[in-house]
Amino acid sequence: MNFRSDNVTGASPEILAALTEAAQGSVASYGSDPITARVQDKLSAVFETEVTAFPVATGTAANALAISCLTPSWGAIYCHPNAHIEEDECGAPEFFSGGAKLVHVQGPHGKINARELDRRLADANIGNVHHVQPACVSLTNLTEAGTRYSPDEVAAIGKVCRKYGLKLHMDGARFANALVAQNCSPAELTWKAGVDVLSFGATKNGALAAEAVVFFDKELARDFAFRRKRGGHLFSKMRFLSSQLDAYLEGDLWLRNARHANRMAALIAEGLAGVPGIELDHPVEGNEIFARLPSAIIEGLQADGFAFGQWGTAEAPSIRLVTAFNTEEAVARKFVERAAAHAARQAAE
């Protein structure tokens, strides 16, 4: 009954089993173990190109470390004003980059607009020492609004990046959800569209605490290992990080988990769309639903025992629901039923 976030969930049984299995025997530490090598191979297969990948334990570490490879300390990182790196990481990108500046690029439904980006870069005083220097773009897929970028949309941004010599990072904390929401390959959604580095999330989609920073350009990865160690993010018993990713990628567990989460979100979104007085803030394209609805319904749902995020203001209340790999269909259906019931009661009053 908890839709607050996909991080209130536990972990996939397959991943827990892999951890226990990985605990056997003694192996080399700090990533020189066979499981870590296998993860690298699996990611190369998934992305249909040889990638350079580094497991880390948190999404913030993945993003901040990745971005620190793309900008000098006097660089500018272009992102949506609602990006996780801007709003929810307590300044981690600034910390890891030595003080780079995050610059906002607006766009509806959490997405950077490529033309707006182009316009901003044209005015960015490139080469002028008085100003921070455009270094990279970071986009989030799924976005913070629960919407997805298509390969074409990513490619449009990638093209602007290349025009001005910027690198492109994708925060893929919910990459699996973005991917299964559309008919494309991991390669098409990333490097084929111009992405240089991907934060490949697993934690929100069934892992305990595991992400991979995936470089499509080996040269950009050159310093990553030093930055990871220096940031305290190199695990001595690396097998316990890698085995999560290993199991996550095995037998398409990651895609199955994401498909389930997305299906549950679609089920709820369709249900709510039919309830008078409830309106969706954004298209529901992954596993997140943002909806505006009267306070009375919100309170009714809370009284029913549902938990969810509260957004918006007192006058215009809004909620966020996040589904996950283990959301029960019965609970999702019940949520819609109860919302409809509260709406009907309110209409009757």
Place this chain on the structure above:
Amino acid sequence: MNFRSDNVTGASPEILAALTEAAQGSVASYGSDPITARVQDKLSAVFETEVTAFPVATGTAANALAISCLTPSWGAIYCHPNAHIEEDECGAPEFFSGGAKLVHVQGPHGKINARELDRRLADANIGNVHHVQPACVSLTNLTEAGTRYSPDEVAAIGKVCRKYGLKLHMDGARFANALVAQNCSPAELTWKAGVDVLSFGATKNGALAAEAVVFFDKELARDFAFRRKRGGHLFSKMRFLSSQLDAYLEGDLWLRNARHANRMAALIAEGLAGVPGIELDHPVEGNEIFARLPSAIIEGLQADGFAFGQWGTAEAPSIRLVTAFNTEEAVARKFVERAAAHAARQAAE
């Protein structure tokens, strides 16, 4: 047969079981869960005082984040020249502190000498803007030489710290091994001896990846949560970090694991002491053995399938053996036997 480090080992079954159990149900994220609260309580009980504790996943993160609370960026951190923070963390303390300087204080067998520390601080130009300002001392217990500080030795350093207004950090990556090596309480070895913050290690002693930064002074902990988040070290599914510590502390698992490891080290050390041609570099007081021995014996042991760290130089070869919670007694005994056999063969030649 792998004595290379205590991080080549897997994890205690009790801790793996706790992880699996913790995966059930949905709980609040980012540390607002009951397991995290319980760890805080258990640590307060262990240390016989109310502590403020923060789980993190790596020892480098624990040390660097702890130290960053004790020094301004223009501060000096006094430590032994062989300290892990100086030699093995790729500059993590400098990174998290914004560029503080690590200053060496010599002493035999990996231990800071309190009188030498006093002498250095007396000459440290406190208050003079041309010089970095003494801010804290960091000592390691067990030391990098496998020796332990007694409560009295810690207290002597703590006294110098207070004399000059410095804070005292203890890197306790092997704190359990240091503790069970002597007849004292956790409180006596830490805050009662003047320690302000402890990196309380669990990874090397049976956890997968878990340490706690334990503040004995709440005021010093004030900014820690921001620093941890900003450093990418706040786990969203915190229960998976906390449950490791929870199981580690439950039923004295941590002490039992450390006692076993120390016993195995003592067994090997005693055995080697009886072998002609082998000399111990340092007293063996925990779970580490540093020994000088002829190359021929080293090669013989490697041929037998034993793995261990190699120290020293070609002319004066030295090895490091680290025992762990799961070192098998038969393997330890076999190591001694084989060393003796190689020595005897060499003597015969």
Place this chain on the structure above:
Amino acid sequence: MNFRSDNVTGASPEILAALTEAAQGSVASYGSDPITARVQDKLSAVFETEVTAFPVATGTAANALAISCLTPSWGAIYCHPNAHIEEDECGAPEFFSGGAKLVHVQGPHGKINARELDRRLADANIGNVHHVQPACVSLTNLTEAGTRYSPDEVAAIGKVCRKYGLKLHMDGARFANALVAQNCSPAELTWKAGVDVLSFGATKNGALAAEAVVFFDKELARDFAFRRKRGGHLFSKMRFLSSQLDAYLEGDLWLRNARHANRMAALIAEGLAGVPGIELDHPVEGNEIFARLPSAIIEGLQADGFAFGQWGTAEAPSIRLVTAFNTEEAVARKFVERAAAHAARQAAE
């Protein structure tokens, strides 16, 4: 004929003479000289309170060092989107603060709106580790639009700062121009209105390279000397920095210089206001004029030999004129005459 900026000018003869005089004899270095002490006293007299002041050579250093005393590295610095610290210092505040974030507060004519600031702070998630923490506000007086904050306007912002526990910095690169533009005392425009630290500019108003960071709260200044030294901004022959400030404050040179510059700007502004087709972008309240005018007039003035900054876009061209302590009245008058002549010719075509 050069109105490009107030930093294209030379220096006041009084200040040059003071430098030469200060070169006599040997004195203590690094600020322990009598001239530096005298500057401190003069600034205390000017501000009618005991201030703690530090000479530095550039405005960027003054701002960035001052702000670094007001924010932790995970802090947020609230400023106007056009603030010099945001747009023109290549990220210096981020560098000196260890990566703090500059957050925009909009307002017309370059001025932060106090109500907007209040609204932003009410939503700022104070105490929540996921977000950077509001630490200080920085306002510029004169603003980047050439307008001035009155004591009441500063006080309104100061009140919001105190409500949320923030510190208030004023970038006074053109403080003298802001002050003489209105009937108030230096104290009323600063600490009596809630300003904690002032970057007191002299370079733009007749010095060679000299600013003073003026703390009205001694406690906030505690670490400044270390930060200044560490930043490479402590002059060994400090007398050469201090003597500039000494002469600047002597006999109200700073006020006379600013009054002249403001009078020249007013003369030009009034003249341009009477020319058809020319419109002022902002009220002219100090020594800067922003005006929209047809390209043909701009080109005509350039052909006449006038230099000035070009703003705006090709479709809506705009210019910036800055007057200074040594702007010749005849040149100012000629500028207006020529603008009028070009406008008349254009009207006739």
Place this chain on the structure above:
Amino acid sequence: MNFRSDNVTGASPEILAALTEAAQGSVASYGSDPITARVQDKLSAVFETEVTAFPVATGTAANALAISCLTPSWGAIYCHPNAHIEEDECGAPEFFSGGAKLVHVQGPHGKINARELDRRLADANIGNVHHVQPACVSLTNLTEAGTRYSPDEVAAIGKVCRKYGLKLHMDGARFANALVAQNCSPAELTWKAGVDVLSFGATKNGALAAEAVVFFDKELARDFAFRRKRGGHLFSKMRFLSSQLDAYLEGDLWLRNARHANRMAALIAEGLAGVPGIELDHPVEGNEIFARLPSAIIEGLQADGFAFGQWGTAEAPSIRLVTAFNTEEAVARKFVERAAAHAARQAAE
């Protein structure tokens, strides 16, 4: 009568005159002026190669900015334990480099020993992520002991740098004194011996506050302008910095000033060498004298009105005398006479 340092002096009349002259007229700001261009040309002529040079106002800024171009934040900077960058800059190199580590290389009389450097680098774990990575060497010429490196000595260190892929920085706060002390060209003492970047000091040798960071490798200078601006070290009225260097280089003023200072130091050193009970700590090869002498003589000289630095300990007192461009020969002679007189009196007692 003040031998405390060469920064207790005023400035050369030629340089003061140049400042006053530079104040005339309006010129482009931020270094786009003709004087700054001329300094670049003069330095290229002096060093017999096209250099890329940047004026800054302090030696600490010159060193820290230069070094920040030579090391990543996880780099190691090798220097003598008594180097100014290690002991006297409050951690500026750490600040500007983002937390690099200064590593000591011993050697007598303030000079790095090339063989010791080679030995250290051979053990430096290059490429291993656990350790900071050797990035550059910084040597000081004149050294902190008043001794000079010859071109051959620099070249020996330069050769080790190239062997391990490190860059070589020379702190030339007293470069002129080191140069005129021996029969070699500026080129021979720098780039021909492997120096990549030089902090070319002028402040201690007659300027008010001016140094040039001189890059012999244009590629290494690529980011310098951004770092200088971001550090608050770009002067808006740059002509006032450049004109000091311009006059300093004009007509060999810099060499004449240094020759005088060195001659005065030699005069004193020779005098003191003849006084029983006084011993020189280091060879006097520039404008600094370090001498051990009885407390009674020290006190006698102070009573005579002489000022100088006090080094050493109560049991083994030592003094530092620094001569300068304007040290009067009569005063230097008087110092020797008075020292001899105090020694004679003491011997008689």
